[in-house]
Structures are given as C-alpha cells and as structure tokens.
Amino acid sequence: MVKLAFTCGDINGIGPEIIIKTINLITSRTQKELIVFIPKKVFENTIDIVNPTFNYDIVKGEIKRKTNNVLIYDIGDYKQSIGKATSESGKAAFKSINLAFKFVNDGLADAIVTAPISKYSFNKAGIDFPGHTELFASLTGTKNFLMTFLSDKMICGLVTIHLPLKKVSRAITQKKLYTSLQILHNTLKIDLDKKDPKIAVLGLNPHAGENGLIGKEEDEVIKPVIKSFSKKNIHGPFVSDAFFGMHQYENFDAVLGMYHDQILIPFKMMNFNYGVNYTAGLPIIRTSPDHGTAFDIAGKGIANPSSMIEAVKWAELIVRNRNKK
Incomplete structure (x- = not known):
C-alpha cells in the first residue's frame, strides 16, 4: 500500500x-x-x-x-x-x-x-x-537536481529554473547541461521505467543559433554535450518553435529545455489542468500540481x-x- x-x-x-x-x-x-x-x-x-x-x-x-x-x-x-x-x-x-x-x-x-x-x-x-x-x-x-514536468502528453525538464532571461545564457555550461541530461535519462529509466529513453534537446537561440549567426551556445555548449552521450538515445539541438509546431515531442520520451518559458508555455497549453511538477534527482519522491496558489478564487469552493x-x-x-x- x-x-x-x-x-x-x-x-x-x-x-x-x-x-x-x-x-x-x-x-x-x-x-x-x-x-x-x-x-x-x-x-x-x-x-x-x-x-x-x-x-x-x-x-x-x-x-x-x-x-x-x-x-x-x-x-x-x-x-x-x-x-x-x-x-x-x-x-x-x-x-x-x-x-x-x-x-x-x-x-x-x-x-x-x-x-x-x-x-x-x-x-x-x-x-x-x-x-x-x-x-x-x-x-x-x-546538489544536482532537475525541475521536471510530467503528463501523458509530454515529459520535460529544465536546465535553468527561476532565472531572469539575461542570466540564462551564462548559466548554461557544458557541465550543467551534461548533469541535467544525466538526471533526466536516469529518471526516465528508473522512476518512469523507460528501457532506452529517447530525449530531445532544444536549442537556446532562435533557429537554434542558425549555425552561429544568431548565437554560439548551440555550437559551443549544446552540441558537444549531446555528442558525449553518443551511446544514448539523445538528439538535438532542435529549433524550439518548429519542434512544438510540428508535434515532434510526440516522437520522444522527454524533452530538455534551456529556460523556464521555453518549456512551460507549450507544456501548460497542452496540460493546464493536468500537468505535474516533479523534482528529479532527489533521494525522495515529491510531486506537485503544476499551478499556483490561485489566491483570486481561494475560499470559494x-x-x-x-x-x-x-x-x-x-x-x-x-x-x-x-x-x-
């Protein structure tokens, strides 16, 4: 029980x-x-x-x-x-x-x-x-944990959590990204019983950097880390708008995003009343509704x-x- x-x-x-x-x-x-x-x-x-x-x-x-x-x-x-x-x-x-x-x-x-x-x-x-x-x-x-979101439609994680956008790029290092992918992969295998989990990694910049023309994080940080997981089923970096617009998330067990709204906007559009927040990487199990305190309707039943x-x-x-x- x-x-x-x-x-x-x-x-x-x-x-x-x-x-x-x-x-x-x-x-x-x-x-x-x-x-x-x-x-x-x-x-x-x-x-x-x-x-x-x-x-x-x-x-x-x-x-x-x-x-x-x-x-x-x-x-x-x-x-x-x-x-x-x-x-x-x-x-x-x-x-x-x-x-x-x-x-x-x-x-x-x-x-x-x-x-x-x-x-x-x-x-x-x-x-x-x-x-x-x-x-x-x-x-x-x-020390190493991952804010993760669970639903029947999509499972996803965040490399950075509650950071202002101006600080996001500096926070995404190869070490941080590697650790995030490792936690997500282990969570899928152990906690969610996925035998060979397939993970999509999103780019940070518009058009995933457009080969360095719009940003270099994809070439300098994201691609090298994905390459280091060559023996695992990890793919990307994907252009975020096309990835969600073409429903490519349906082809993966989970998606790893770089910052809060990149993941939370599509996730909540799909699962506004049914999404779950899960803290991956902890020795204990903790889940939560994926919404706030709703002070405006509190006490009304x-x-x-x-x-x-x-x-x-x-x-x-x-x-x-x-x-x-």
Whole structure:
C-alpha cells in the first residue's frame, strides 16, 4: 500500500481545498495510507467549504496507532487570511513541508505531494527559497537536481529554473547541461521505467543559433554535450518553435529545455489542468500540481483538483517503479 504525505501549501490559497477534493476522489478508488500536514483550524475552515467524504482522525505529535482513516496532522496555529500572501501563510507552508519531509525521511511515508506555495509569502516570512525544488534539494543535501514536468502528453525538464532571461545564457555550461541530461535519462529509466529513453534537446537561440549567426551556445555548449552521450538515445539541438509546431515531442520520451518559458508555455497549453511538477534527482519522491496558489478564487469552493489528482497518480507510479529496482 502506498503511503502519501500531503503538505497544505499556502493556507490562504486553494491548497487545502484541492487536497480535500483529491482525497474524496482517490479514497473511493483504491486504499491508501494518507496523512495531511495542515493547521487544524485551517482544515476545519476548509471542510465548511468542501465536505470530506472520507473518515479522518486529527492528530498532533507522535502517531502512536495505526488507522485506516486519513490522518490530519495538526501543525499548529497560524492565522488564515484567505486570498492574501502573508508571513503567517509562508511559515505554515514551510513547517508543513519540513514535517512531511521528516516523515518520508524516517520511512513513515513513501512520497510527498505538495500543494502550491507562494514565493512572496516565503519572502515575507524570511524564508530564503524561491520554490519547492530548491527547498527539497536543500533538505536532502542534493546538489544536482532537475525541475521536471510530467503528463501523458509530454515529459520535460529544465536546465535553468527561476532565472531572469539575461542570466540564462551564462548559466548554461557544458557541465550543467551534461548533469541535467544525466538526471533526466536516469529518471526516465528508473522512476518512469523507460528501457532506452529517447530525449530531445532544444536549442537556446532562435533557429537554434542558425549555425552561429544568431548565437554560439548551440555550437559551443549544446552540441558537444549531446555528442558525449553518443551511446544514448539523445538528439538535438532542435529549433524550439518548429519542434512544438510540428508535434515532434510526440516522437520522444522527454524533452530538455534551456529556460523556464521555453518549456512551460507549450507544456501548460497542452496540460493546464493536468500537468505535474516533479523534482528529479532527489533521494525522495515529491510531486506537485503544476499551478499556483490561485489566491483570486481561494475560499470559494470552485478550485479544480485535477492537477493534484495527477500528482498523486505520478507519485504512486514512481514509488512502484523505484520499488522494482
């Protein structure tokens, strides 16, 4: 049985709501052990909006008994201000993540499914991480990791993550690109059970540099790294607009992009309600919906849980695949 830990995300956003909606659906399909790290008062406020159809126990501190019910782990008192990024919501999200990580690290859960956080709330709380990816890398002591996106239509990864465009070119080194490709290749083989994964690498510049006329990164960085993987099924660099316009991604197990919007624009056009964020390269398993806190609709009971449900599906798949090895 897969044991999943859910983090509450930003308590002023839609995270608590989509967690309850997701658990309503997944507990009716298959049996799982589920624990949600959330302030008790926030959970109680949320079930006034979304009726839980599952049985649950509210606990705090050490869990001393096994139960078939969903465990609601009270992480303490935090003031909720629906629809706003606050230092309190940043602190609650951070504590939830740290507790969930401890459970997985101690073998009490198999994977973490994280609800969306607000970078602004983190900043207001004095928490110096731009997102989940960097935070989990720090918690696990992982130097080499890859922000990856999962869906039935396309799997993709990013060489650079949250960087201003003016800094992207300098950040793409042969070492960084090589490491990104190695992580993506290993993730496809181990976590996603692809026997001989076929990977497409995108160029950085328009027209993939046009033989050096528009930019030299393709010739000086990208092509040499791809050539070093000659024994693996890695191809490119591809011209990004033509690659997606001609649906060439359908011929590959995964796509590696150079910067955030190069990958996220086509990915979200294909999978806006069904995409999943996955931190590849970690010793633990962490998935997340591929959307934000949606402060504008928080507390209204209208949030779509589809991406969270997909995050659960992919987490379970990766747990099973890792257990095969």
